[in-house]
Amino acid sequence: MQKVIINIFALILMFGALSAQTKTAVTSKEANILTEISLSNDDIEVFKEQTRQKVDEFTQHIITIGDKDEPMERRNLAEKEALKLFYAGSEMEISSILTDGSVHKIARPMEKYLARLKALPYTKVKIKFYDIAYVSDFTKGPDGRYYSVATVIQEFSGFKGDNIVYTDVTKKEIEIIIDMVEDPFFNQKSWKIFLGDIKASETRASAVP
Amino acid sequence: MNTLKLFFISFFLQVVSLHNLNAQELSLHNNNEEIFTYRVKQISEFIDRFNYKFDEEFKEVLDNENITLAREEAIYALFDLEDPRFNIENIHSAEYATLVSNFVSHCIENKQYIDKSSEYIIANATVEATLNDKPVDFTIELQQENVAPDMLKWVINDVHGELFNVFNEDSTILRFLPPSSDELDFMELRRALKDIDYLDQYTHKSFEYSPLSVMLYLINQGILEVQSIMDVTYIIEDLPGWQITVKDCNRNMRNSGWLITDLKKTSLTP
Numbered sequence: 001m002q003k004v005i006i007n008i009f010a011l012i013l014m015f016g017a018l019s020a021q022t023k024t025a026v027t028s029k030e031a032n033i034l035t036e037i038s039l040s041n042d043d044i045e046v047f048k049e050q051t052r053q054k055v056d057e058f059t060q061h062i063i064t065i066g067d068k069d070e071p072m073e074r075r076n077l078a079e080k081e082a083l084k085l086f087y088a089g090s091e092m093e094i095s096s097i098l099t100d101g102s103v104h105k106i107a108r109p110m111e112k113y114l115a116r117l118k119a120l121p122y123t124k125v126k127i128k129f130y131d132i133a134y135v136s137d138f139t140k141g142p143d144g145r146y147y148s149v150a151t152v153i154q155e156f157s158g159f160k161g162d163n164i165v166y167t168d169v170t171k172k173e174i175e176i177i178i179d180m181v182e183d184p185f186f187n188q189k190s191w192k193i194f195l196g197d198i199k200a201s202e203t204r205a206s207a208v209p
Numbered sequence: 210m211n212t213l214k215l216f217f218i219s220f221f222l223q224v225v226s227l228h229n230l231n232a233q234e235l236s237l238h239n240n241n242e243e244i245f246t247y248r249v250k251q252i253s254e255f256i257d258r259f260n261y262k263f264d265e266e267f268k269e270v271l272d273n274e275n276i277t278l279a280r281e282e283a284i285y286a287l288f289d290l291e292d293p294r295f296n297i298e299n300i301h302s303a304e305y306a307t308l309v310s311n312f313v314s315h316c317i318e319n320k321q322y323i324d325k326s327s328e329y330i331i332a333n334a335t336v337e338a339t340l341n342d343k344p345v346d347f348t349i350e351l352q353q354e355n356v357a358p359d360m361l362k363w364v365i366n367d368v369h370g371e372l373f374n375v376f377n378e379d380s381t382i383l384r385f386l387p388p389s390s391d392e393l394d395f396m397e398l399r400r401a402l403k404d405i406d407y408l409d410q411y412t413h414k415s416f417e418y419s420p421l422s423v424m425l426y427l428i429n430q431g432i433l434e435v436q437s438i439m440d441v442t443y444i445i446e447d448l449p450g451w452q453i454t455v456k457d458c459n460r461n462m463r464n465s466g467w468l469i470t471d472l473k474k475t476s477l478t479p
Contacts, residue, residue, distance in 0.1 A: 038359070093437075105337075105437040130242045132266050136253040139326075142356040151250040153241070169241065169461075173251070203461060 026143045037180070039146060039191065044138050047146070047193060051135050051176050054193050055150045058085055058174070059129040062154070065117050066125040079114045086110050087177055087194040095201045096168075110198075122158035122165065129154050138178065146178035153203070173199040241461070246270045249287065249466035252443055253325060255455055258283055260322045284313050289458050289468040305472075312451055312472055326361050327447040328352055333369075335439045341432060345372050346439070347424075365421065373420035377406040384410040443467075450474060 039047070061082035065075050092113035095105040108116070130153045138146040151173050158166035175196030180189050246266050249255045257263070261280045263271070271278055278286070288295070294305035315321065323330075332351045339345065347370025354364045384407050390397050401411045409418055427433035443455040454471035458464075 103439065105439070107437070130245055132242060132246060134250045134254060134264060134266070136251050137325075140360045142360055142362045144360075149251055149253075153245050155241075171250070201459065203459060 037144065038140070039138075039178070043191075044146070047138065047178055047191070048135055048148070050193055051148065051150055052133055054085060054176070054195060055133050055135075055152060055174060058082060058195060059152060059154070061085075062117070063127045063129070065114055066120065066127045066156075068122070068124055075118055079118060082114055083111060085195045087179070087196045090175075090196050090198070092198045092200060094170075095199075097202050120158060123161060124159035126157040126159070127154060135176070138176075145180075148176040148178075150174045150176055154200075169203045170200045171203050173201075243270060244461060244463055244465070247463035247465075249468060252455065252467050255287065255467040256323045256325050259287055281313055281317050284316060285309075286464065287469055288472075289456075289470045290464045291458065291460075292470065308472055308474070312453075315451070316448065321448050323445060323447045326353055326355060327445075328354065329445065329447040331366070331444040331446070332363070333442045333444065335441070337436045337439050339434050339436060340372060340427070345433075346370065347372050349424075368420045368424045370420075373423055375406075375423070376409045376418060379407060386411060446475065450476070 061078040064070055064078035065082065067075070070078075090110045091107045092110055093105060093107040094113075095103050098104055134151045136149050138148045141147050151171060154170050154172055156166075156168050156170065157164050175198070177194045177196050178191050179194055181192045182189050247270070249258060254264070261283055263278075263283075288309060292305075293299050294302055296302060330353060334349045334351060335346060336349055337344065337346050347368060349365055350367040350369065351363045352366045353361050356362055384401070384404065386395070386397050386401060402408065404411075409416060424433065428435070440457070445453045445455060452473040452475045453469050454473075455467050456470045457466060458468045458470070459466075
């Protein structure tokens with residue numbers, strides 16, 4: 001991983017106005033710098049492994065945030081820590097299947113999604129993620145960052161008392177971005193993994209009886 | 210006929226080994242993880258499996274079940290096996306089955322693989338939008354563009370939908386501005402530009418109406434607002450002579466996820 005850490009103090013000065021950027025639009029200056037720097041295939045493999053860890057971290061936070069048996073302090077901390085994993089401006093798009101078979105989609109900023117998850121109107125919430133996650137290969141974008149998608153499956157159950165009143169299985173497609181960030185303490189720039197937008201879609205039950 | 214027979218044998222092998230375990234799987238909730246492993250979860254995984262490349266978890270499940278998946282079977286398993294055309298009782302089955310069989314044989318014999326970064330992978334995104342606050346839907350066609358040898362982006366290629374079919378065709382009436390128009394300070398223009406369904410007929414002969422430009426204009430002016438992307442279908446023409454349609458078959462069985470829902474022979478060569 002040492003190879004990944006790149007000392008380029010001069011570049012730090014050139015990275016400006018980061019806060020004004022979005023994932024679909026970056027300053028040409030920054031894009032030009034990043035396109036010049038490439039990760040080796042070995043580095044990318046390391047990041048792919050780290051992606052699984054990041055996704056695990058996120059899913060653990062989701063479980064804690066939703067769990068009404070956990071102390072509120074711990075749930076708040078999990079919410080805060082979960083947000084740190086994300087690229088600024090990331091959204092969660094949720095699609096649900098209505099009783100008439102049509103699909104309803106709604107997108108919310110990640111902050112709002114996590115806040116809502118904490119306040120769901122159930123007395124008890126059980127969230128479970130499958131152990132497996134599929135992570136696609138990373139592809140370099142025109143901004144020099146690397147992009148991939150991780151797919152995970154979540155089982156959700158909402159209780160009122162001892163009774164399950166709502167349950168669903170959703171597939172979550174999590175955008176993964178490897179971006180170069182500055183460590184102000186060491187005056188270094190290094191590649192870091194962020195989670196981006198998430199598309200959550202309810203998995204449809206089979207017609208087979 | 211031999212080809213057809215071979216196909217059905219192969220198909221039934223698929224049914225036994227990969228598909229028809231659904232009933233027991235569905236009764237066992239904890240087998241969902243297994244279904245998830247079989248599911249073609251992303252379009253990139255679809256291409257990997259087509260190219261006979263499996264991720265470690267899928268390999269592990271196959272090993273555990275003592276399944277050796279030949280490339281031929283791996284490609285068959287990428288078809289939507291719930292397609293009624295795979296039902297033997299369906300009168301159209303034989304035709305489609307032969308086509309599928311020929312396609313799979315062609316891919317195996319000619320070592321055909323899909324290039325993940327191909328510009329011949331077209332994504333059709335169905336969009337829900339509002340036009341002057343009234344709901345409309347249309348399709349945005351996107352394709353990958355190579356920015357540099359190792360860099361990609363998706364770009365909007367075209368747009369399709371009733372909303373953009375603004376001009377009518379009419380060969381019974383000749384519409385034009387007469388040669389004398391200039392001397393009248395083009396006073397005919399006012400009348401011509403009220404002929405709203407045929408405006409294009411007053412333009413120069415090489416004019417091409419561009420729905421994409423219209424979409425961009427309408428969005429820019431705040432008249433059209435995209436609300437959400439409802440679904441995406443991929444048209445892959447990266448395999449010479451063939452066009453495959455890939456859709457997300459969202460269901461709780463092994464044969465699910467991004468699967469081939471249609472296959473056509475084409476004259477196109479990438």
